[in-house]
Amino acid sequence: MNDFLKKRFQSYYINPQISFPERFPRREYAFLFFGMGQMARHISFKTRDEILTKLRRRVPSHVYYSSAYYERPDAPTMREKGWMGADLIFDLDADHLPGAEKMSYEGMLMAVKKELKKLLSFLVDDFGFGEENLSLYFSGGRGYHCHVNHPKVFYLGSQERREIIDYITGRGLDPKSLFREKVVEIKRYGERKVPLTRLEMPKPDEPGWHGRVSRAVTDIIKELRMDGKEKGIEKLKGYGLSAHKAEKIIDGLSDARVKRIEEGLLDQFSEIRGLFLRSAIEKSAVSLSTGKPDEPVTADVKRLIRLPGSLHGKTGLKVQGIKRDEIDEFDPLNDAVVFGEKPVKLRITKPLKMRMKGENFNLNLGETEVPEYLAVLLVARGMATV
Numbered sequence: 001m002n003d004f005l006k007k008r009f010q011s012y013y014i015n016p017q018i019s020f021p022e023r024f025p026r027r028e029y030a031f032l033f034f035g036m037g038q039m040a041r042h043i044s045f046k047t048r049d050e051i052l053t054k055l056r057r058r059v060p061s062h063v064y065y066s067s068a069y070y071e072r073p074d075a076p077t078m079r080e081k082g083w084m085g086a087d088l089i090f091d092l093d094a095d096h097l098p099g100a101e102k103m104s105y106e107g108m109l110m111a112v113k114k115e116l117k118k119l120l121s122f123l124v125d126d127f128g129f130g131e132e133n134l135s136l137y138f139s140g141g142r143g144y145h146c147h148v149n150h151p152k153v154f155y156l157g158s159q160e161r162r163e164i165i166d167y168i169t170g171r172g173l174d175p176k177s178l179f180r181e182k183v184v185e186i187k188r189y190g191e192r193k194v195p196l197t198r199l200e201m202p203k204p205d206e207p208g209w210h211g212r213v214s215r216a217v218t219d220i221i222k223e224l225r226m227d228g229k230e231k232g233i234e235k236l237k238g239y240g241l242s243a244h245k246a247e248k249i250i251d252g253l254s255d256a257r258v259k260r261i262e263e264g265l266l267d268q269f270s271e272i273r274g275l276f277l278r279s280a281i282e283k284s285a286v287s288l289s290t291g292k293p294d295e296p297v298t299a300d301v302k303r304l305i306r307l308p309g310s311l312h313g314k315t316g317l318k319v320q321g322i323k324r325d326e327i328d329e330f331d332p333l334n335d336a337v338v339f340g341e342k343p344v345k346l347r348i349t350k351p352l353k354m355r356m357k358g359e360n361f362n363l364n365l366g367e368t369e370v371p372e373y374l375a376v377l378l379v380a381r382g383m384a385t386v
Helices: 002-013 048-058 105-126 158-169 208-227 229-237 243-251 255-262 266-284 295-299 372-380
Strands: 029-033 040-043 060-066 068-070 083-086 088-093 134-138 143-148 180-189 192-200 304-306 320-322 343-348 352-356 359-363 366-371
Touching: 002 048, 002 060, 002 372, 029 048, 048 060, 060 068, 088 105, 105 134, 105 143, 105 158, 105 352, 143 304, 208 229, 208 255, 208 266, 229 243, 343 372, 352 372, 359 366, 366 372
Parallel strands: none
Antiparallel strands: 029 040, 029 060, 060 304, 068 083, 088 143, 134 143, 134 320, 180 192, 343 366, 352 359
């Protein structure tokens, strides 16, 4: 297996499409090689040709570089390296998605892409980063990376980076803080005046979490109506509601009531306030099974991340850069493929159905012949042998 993959990787690394990070000589580099379990790290390069030569000669299965900049990136200990700052990096991976083990590979990639789009909304709309500050990559495996390169994030410590994580995941967000109490009437009881209030939901066009939750509540309600009564009841029962209460909520979603909710009058329907508000926060947040993106990557100021343009040793796919306006159209199983269609004979050890390079494959156990690009993927994932 290693020999087959190494020869294919070698053919790519003869003339690879590497995207070199900024401040290239200030980064630490690390490699995993075929047949070797230990990572080779604490490596630096003065020129781009040096690392290209390394790729051609050694043919690594995985290539990484540091998010941090160092005075001496090749020093053997972190203390000796002399930390100078670090990019802010988010690693969104299917490993942390709830129910990922039941998804197909294509399903995982689609689910993580949704999380990437939510993350970008936070970074651009709430934090104010420009397109020029964000670099997006398919990881080559089961997720996406987002690199934030901006002077204001270089010197942030782990605690400050965790606070950014808390914000985009809604951790610690008090749902009650999203409502406003509005006085609608003053009642007089003798000399005493008693204000009558109602809770108002924020408007959809408000900035930050207020607007996000408002839009999400409206979307959830519209989805329930589009589902139809029977499906809507089943969905609400999944939230832990009784069939009777679920039916009452569905029956109560009239056009007039939905319009009032869109205007912020969520208290008109008290049964859904707590239920839908919690769901709206989950829907709006960059929500993975742990409630956060891969926190060790984002908060770690000395983390290693995959080198753009290198190959992922467990798929053979390329760590591919993506423009923000091309996310929807980007298909990793087409756009991150670097190998050709030369037929390769395999023994399938795990049956699968998948679409790759525009072709549908339905492979059963036993011997078969597939294009080289699929053969590399299957062998790397341990689903076939040559």
